Amino acid sequence: MKNIQEEQFSDKILEEFVCVANKGADAAGSVIKNFFWKPTLIRTFNKRHEDGLIVVQAISADLAAEDVMVSVILQNFANHLIFGEEKGWLPEQRDNADFVWVLDPIDGTTSQWRIQLRI
Template structure:
């Protein structure tokens, strides 16, 4: 079997998903609440149509590969290669007409993230990485992604989607960090991680993430020179509580304060 160019194939998946999603953006699309009224968790026709299109292409090209997706569940998770999909990460932004959303396409090999892409079809931007390098492609051309140096929390720009996604005890731990940074902003979902890889954000702290929320972003962050782990310093691909930083010094400082506040 000839070597597989996974980068080219992921580009094809991004093309398919973007073509599927864009007719729905800033339109009167239907929105369902997956939470059953407990805590608004929207899903749209665009989410489902895009994931179905991506899955169909994966199945036709790599029938032995596994797939994990937000909308249609998991299959063959014991395969050597498993695709991890979030057709629209940031659905709340999507239904609000904002651009802080994207399609996440990640690839695991033997359980470890080996390639990822965040595609924003409206802005025509693609952020991709393989853990060793990362790059950006968009209207302004193509460039290598590198995180920026940031020595201390006092110098850091911090993002989280919203503290309301955190449990009360987690919000307390987050606030310890938030009080020390230069600037704290909410929103962005996957787009904030892309900005960290681009060197415009220094720190992201999240909780309650699913594997499909984060797997594709890990090779991008690490490929750009950043660090991404759980709050206790473990691997990030299972989701949960996540800390991503462009500089290892800020990552270490955030972990130390999160753990100290937890122990207290």
């Protein structure tokens, strides 16, 4: 990744980042609301990691929220990288980006999943 100098961060650029982050959070919130008080669907899938393949279990709400957040970010900043808790690096080719977004759509879903199993 390139070395970005602090003076390159104008207030306008930072405002754009915050605006897109808020849009992503709002979109994820709308998606997550669709999962409230419904049975939780646990999906198992493979996630690629530099060290190999990892099998991951995630709640569908987490996956859907991450997908919509990724979509919002890439619509506004197609050249940025994203590391999502659920799906890892997007896009896979990541050798030339100035910025990386780190996403954790719903913190504590493992606890949520365990609580719902007891109910």
